[in-house]
Amino acid sequence: MSGIGVFICHCGSNIAGTVDVDELTEYASDLNGVTFATNYKYMCSDPGQELIKDSVEEQDLDSVVVAACSPRMHEETFQAVVEDAGLNPYRFQMANIREQCSWVHSDDMEKATEKAKHLVEMSVEKSRLSEDLEKTEVDVNSDALVIGGGIAGIQSALDLADQGKKVYLVEREPSIGGKMAQLDKTFPTLDCSSCILTPKMTDVARNPNIELLTYSEVEEVDGSVGDFEVKVKKKATYVDWDKCTACGDCAEACRRSGNVEDEFNEGLDNRGAIYTPFPQAVPAAYTIDSEVCISLEYDGTCTSCREVCELDAIDLDDEDEIVELNVGSIIVATGYDLMDPEKIYEYGYGKSKDIITNLELERIIDASGPTDGEIHRLSDGEDVESVTFILCVGSRDEELQSYCCRIGCMGALKHVHLLRDHLDEDVDINICYTDIRSFGKGYEEFYRRTRDLDVNFVRGRPSEVNVQEEKVELNVFDTTMDKLLQVESDLVVLVPALLPSEGTEELSRQLRITRSSDGFLQEAHPKLRPMDTFTNGIFIAGCCQGPKDIPDSVSQASGAAAKASTILSKDKLQSEATIASIDDDICSGCKMCISVCPYDAIEYNEEDEVAEITDVLCMGCGSCASLCPTGAIEHKGFKDEMLEAMIDAGLTEEEG
Amino acid sequence: MSDEDFEPKIIAFLCNWCSYAGADLAGVSREQYPANILNIKVMCSSRVSPEHVLRSFKKGADGVLIAGCHPGDCHYINGNYKTIRKADLMKKIMEDFGIKPTRLRLEWISSAEGGKFARVMEEMTEEVKEIGPLNLDGTSLEDDTDE
Ligand SMILES: Cc1cc2nc3c(=O)[nH]c(=O)nc-3n(C[C@H](O)[C@H](O)[C@H](O)COP(=O)(O)OP(=O)(O)OC[C@H]3O[C@@H](n4cnc5c(N)ncnc54)[C@H](O)[C@@H]3O)c2cc1C
Ligand code: FES
Secondary structure, three states, rough: OEEEEEEEOOOOOOOOOOOOOHHHHHHHOOOOOEEEEEOOOOOOHHHHHHHHHHHHHOOOOEEEEEEEHHHHHHHOOOOHHHHOOOHHHHHHHEEEHHHHOOOOOOOHHHHHHHHHHHHHHHHHHHHHOOOOOOOOOEEOOOOOEEEEHHHHHHHHHHHHHOOOEEEEEEOOOOOOOOHHHHHOOEEOOOEEHHHHHHHHHHHHHOOOOOOEEEEEEEEEEEEOOOOOEEEEEEOOOOOOOOOOOOOOOHHOOOOOOOEEEOOOOOOOOOOEEEEOOOOOOOOOOOOOOOOHHHHHHHOOOHHHHHHHHHOOOEOOOOOEEEEEEEEEEEOOOOEEOOOOOOOOOOOOOOOOOOEEHHHHHHOOOOHOOOOOOOOOOOOOOOOOOEEEEEEOOOOOOOOOOOOOOOOOOHHHHHHHHHHHOOOOOOOEEEEEEOOOOOOOOOOOHHHHHHHHHEEEEEEOOOOOEOOOOOEEEEEEOOEEEOOHHHEOEEEEEEEEEEEEEOOOOHHHHHOOOOOOOOOOOOOOOOOOOOOOOOOEEEEEEEHOOOOOOHHHHHHHHHHHHHHHHHHOOOOEEOOOOOOOOOOOOOOOOOHHHHHHHHOOEEEEEEOEEEEEHHHHOOOOOOOOHOHHHHHHHEEEOHHHHHHHHHHHHHHOOOOO | OOOOOOOEEEEEEEEEEHHHHHHHHHHHHHOOOOOOOOEEEEEOOOHOOOOHHHHHHHHHOOOEEEOOOOOOOOOOOOHHHHHHHHHHHHHHHHHHOOOOOEEEEEOOOOOHHHHHHHHHHHHHHHHHHHHOOOOOOOOOOOOOOOO
């Protein structure tokens, strides 16, 4: 007759020195369901393992209990032994009589032995209710989706493509590149941003493994790790990109040319209705902004662009298109937006053209930007004699964004270098700062070099910025000098807080991933799983997870690609075996489990009016099982009956 | 029964990731604590339901401990927050059944807190000893006013 075998380990004298192992063995052999019990010096040693294996066969055991050290030490060892002996590994239970018994009650052999008996009995009772458990398997689609084509998304896509994976890169603007494309030079090395970015952008365009979907947005996400179904909306561009060579004739002919605010230049310049965001855009093609095109938005009469396009690429009947993708893993790299500085009324943004953001300054310094790299007062074109930066605009501010933007200080230091190159040496440069944070590799050195450039560092946050007739005046209390200063400037550069990019909230809902309290996408562990989300198979990279500079964005992007690749490289994925399962005959469809599942692993089946678990998403915490009012949910390996039997066994009074 | 001889029985539900590991560390550090406590491992403290707690009392436990990861550290994101709410509920139910709510204790013990685990075991054994044995014969409800 088959039954349970109990194997008690002496662990040298670690257990046997405190627990009477012979008495324990005798006790175990009388327990319900136990057909064999023995003890041995070192159960984890080779002879110990052999003993278990042989006994399973000779004694016709169907389950095994080992009373030894902590399962954290050797559960896997013994599971493998049991499996080797032909049993399901979940037919194994472990009683922890070392860490949680002999070692902590070493001064009282009697009590330790009594406790060990209870612990063994509890494991035997659990074992009596144990069953064979299997891991469910799902097929893995080896394609990947990257959402957001800034430097982070570009890096992830290139890494995955290099590993031979097919990648869909979805970007909502007409071109990839993100914020980095708008930068002039980059700290701390001052290399030109587009010189290091554009080669990567063309790599993306050329890579046969990457399918670029720009001017597109994710509409719907279904499925789970290994098999996500994603609907992407490709917005109509009204230009056939297969034909367009980006010659630019259309843009010149456009009747709205010079009438529409140019986003790439932060509104410091104008474009027309048909445009390409910037000369090195990828894909190199034009797009018609339907909201401002005379023909599309108004009366359909204008034909200027069509007349000049020799390739006949313009198609005003173009329509939005829904593309359906199947992917095994998703990387989100949707970046950031700058906070609108108008939120801080006292700083006067919007009241004078001479009060700008740091990103506007990037565009102004850029030789191919709206002023061809010439720096003058924006209000009247006069020479600039004084520039003042205000750092932490909305950052490190309990009322607005409590976190540090991580790039503001370094960005301003960089701008000092660039302004010194562009302006006369007698121009005053002031930086109003809270603390200068120069934490990265080479950053502190960069800060020191900047200090040599004749800059006034003022420690304090200005209280007010006032627009005067010509200049802009600001009041700031310098806390190192203990003095109220009044500074007149021709340009005031605000360094606003970084926010999650617009639409992050909606996207997080579509993807069923969480956001942290600051609104950025949340990593599964702040230290150990920085690119994972709580949803298996979805990873995050770059500023969508929190403000960071380019080196950190790129590192995280490569990390996320590697993480995604560990999934995409498998043919099949296995779920945990000790997960929850729902008996649909009992489920009343109350949905309470759905609300407590931290992984969105439970869905409501409208048709059958029951809850259903997606095995690969369930991580096996058991909180749904503890809550289910009808008892329809079973936590495999930790069933209610098992826990109850353990409670009962722990509390039985010993006879004699 | 005189308080001197009374050896309380305590059931401790420990989450796998923090508190069970903390209990192991207590062993590795050779901390000593009373042998009155029997541990039951669950994957997360949120697995413990009112039924488990009530059953423990019904079957003769004098105290029940639920121990999990510190708030914010739960391996399953927020299980321990659910445990807090459930524990409040359990205490109310216990009162209804005439069991002193102080017999149930909720603790956050991390895998690095072997010393804390031992101390909690010690304290809890003492406290339950002081409250005295639980008699759930249906005749006497425990008085919850702390005099
Ligand atoms: C003024 C300024 C100067 C800076 N200077 C430096 C510097 O010198 N050195 C340095 O290291 N760092 C600098 N930085 C920081 C740098 O800009 C960021 O580290 C970098 O751009 C982050 O890249 P990203 O890909 O994460 O985000 P982004 O560059 O923001 O790219 C995100 C992309 O995702 C797209 N997107 C957003 N939402 C969606 C959606 N729902 N669907 C599809 N696509 C979407 C966006 O259109 C964008 O293309 C500076 C920042 C500023 C503001
Ligand atoms: S895993 Fe420890 S409380 Fe949830």
